Every structure is written in C-alpha cells, then in structure tokens.
Amino acid sequence: MRKKIILSQEEIQEICAKLAKQIEAKIKNADKVPVFVGVLKGSLNFMMDLLKYIKTPIYTDYIQVRSYFGTSSTGRVQLLKDLSYDCQGRDVFIIEDIVDTGLSMQFLLEHIKSHQPRNVYVCSLFDKINARMVEVNVDFAGKVLEKNDFLIGYGLDYNELERNVPFVYSATPEDIKVLDEILEKDENDSRE
Ligand code: IMP
Numbered sequence: 001m002r003k004k005i006i007l008s009q010e011e012i013q014e015i016c017a018k019l020a021k022q023i024e025a026k027i028k029n030a031d032k033v034p035v036f037v038g039v040l041k042g043s044l045n046f047m048m049d050l051l052k053y054i055k056t057p058i059y060t061d062y063i064q065v066r067s068y069f070g071t072s073s074t075g076r077v078q079l080l081k082d083l084s085y086d087c088q089g090r091d092v093f094i095i096e097d098i099v100d101t102g103l104s105m106q107f108l109l110e111h112i113k114s115h116q117p118r119n120v121y122v123c124s125l126f127d128k129i130n131a132r133m134v135e136v137n138v139d140f141a142g143k144v145l146e147k148n149d150f151l152i153g154y155g156l157d158y159n160e161l162e163r164n165v166p167f168v169y170s171a172t173p174e175d176i177k178v179l180d181e182i183l184e185k186d187e188n189d190s191r192e
C-alpha cells in the first residue's frame with residue numbers, strides 16, 4: 001500500500017535550510033553562544049538535519065519529557081532528562097518534532113525560563129495549530145497542520161516504531177494494523 005506522504009525527504013531538507021536561515025538571522029549578533037535543545041527522542045532526526053545548515057557556532061543539548069494523559073483532560077508532564085548546560089543569559093532554541101496539545105512545550109518553556117536564558121525560541125517541524133489544550137507559540141514552524149492526523153516517520157513514532165523512516169506519512173488504519181502486528185509478534189517472541 002502506498003503511504004500518504006506529508007513530507008518527503010526533499011521537502012524536509014528544504015524546510016531545514018529555510019528554518020536555519022531564519023534562525024541564523026536571529027543569532028548572528030548574539031554575544032554568548034546560543035544553545036540548541038533537542039527534545040528526545042522525536043526531534044533527533046530533525047535536529048541533525050537542521051544543524052547541518054547552521055553555520056554559526058552553537059552548543060547542543062538534549063532534554064526529555066513524558067506526558068501522561070490519564071482520565072482527566074489536563075495531562076501531566078514529567079521531566080525524564082534535564083539539560084546539561086547552564087543556559088543563563090543565552091539564547092535557547094527548543095527543537096521539537098511536533099507541537100500538538102502544547103502541554104509538553106508549555107512545561108519545557110517554564111522549565112527552561114526558570115534558568116534565566118536571554119531568550120527562548122520554539123522551533124518545531126510540525127505545528128498542529130488546532131490541537132492545542134494550552135496556548136503555545138511556535139516561533140519557527142516547518143509545516144503548519146490544520147488537520148489533527150496522526151503522523152509517523154522521521155522521529156515521529158507509533159509505539160516507538162518508525163522513527164527511522166526518512167519521510168513523514170499520515171497513518172491510515174491499514175498502516176496501524178501492520179505496525180500493531182509487528183508489536184504483537186515482537187511481544188510474543190520475547191516471551192518465548
Ligand atoms: P504535546 O501534545 O504538544 O504535548 O505533544 C507531545 C508529544 O506527542 C510530541 O512531542 C510528540 O512526540 C507526540 N506527538 C504528538 N502528535 C504526534 C503525532 O501525530 N505523531 C507522533 N507523535 C506525536
């Protein structure tokens with residue numbers, strides 16, 4: 001079955017080059033080296049490609065959060081891995097795969113702002129503008145999505161599968177069925 005492609009490998013490269021240009025315009029006069037913070041694990045693919053187009057000296061760091069959606073509609077975010085650098089007085093760019101409800105990014109912004117950076121910017125490959133539960137602004141968006149489809153590939157996962165796919169596709173029920181079968185078989189195998 002043909003996949004419903006949302007971003008091809010070529011389109012991803014074009015987006016990375018375009019965003020890098022916009023970001024470089026912001027950091028060219030910074031007196032302190034800016035920090036690019038990748039949100040694990042989904043942003044890794046995007047971060048690596050984006051950084052290839054940034055020619056200005058930067059630091060890189062990584063942070064990891066987990067969001068819970070229990071029975072309440074609010075959700076809760078937990079920090080799994082904190083920053084390694086002190087970002088006080090620096091420009092910080094949070095690099096994310098997708099901003100959906102905004103809960104993770106709201107948490108990350110509050111957390112990073114508590115370290116007194118000079119500025120914090122959000123750069124996300126995708127911005128699902130109609131899925132927000134809290135108000136979060138994406139300063140640098142690769143692609144704005146009007147529809148709330150579930151996307152897979154290029155860092156975006158379905159139960160940890162498909163992060164290695166080099167393009168992004170919108171998951172059909174058939175795609176999910178195939179992935180569920182892989183997951184089910186894997187669980188069965190590991191129990192033998
Ligand atoms: P939030 O809802 O804005 O807090 O997004 C939390 C995280 O959910 C994102 O960083 C992604 O890792 C994940 N996520 C949101 N939408 C999708 C999707 O369409 N596909 C895969 N992961 C998603």
Ligand code: MG
Nearest residue numbers: 039042043097
């Ligand atoms: Mg993520």
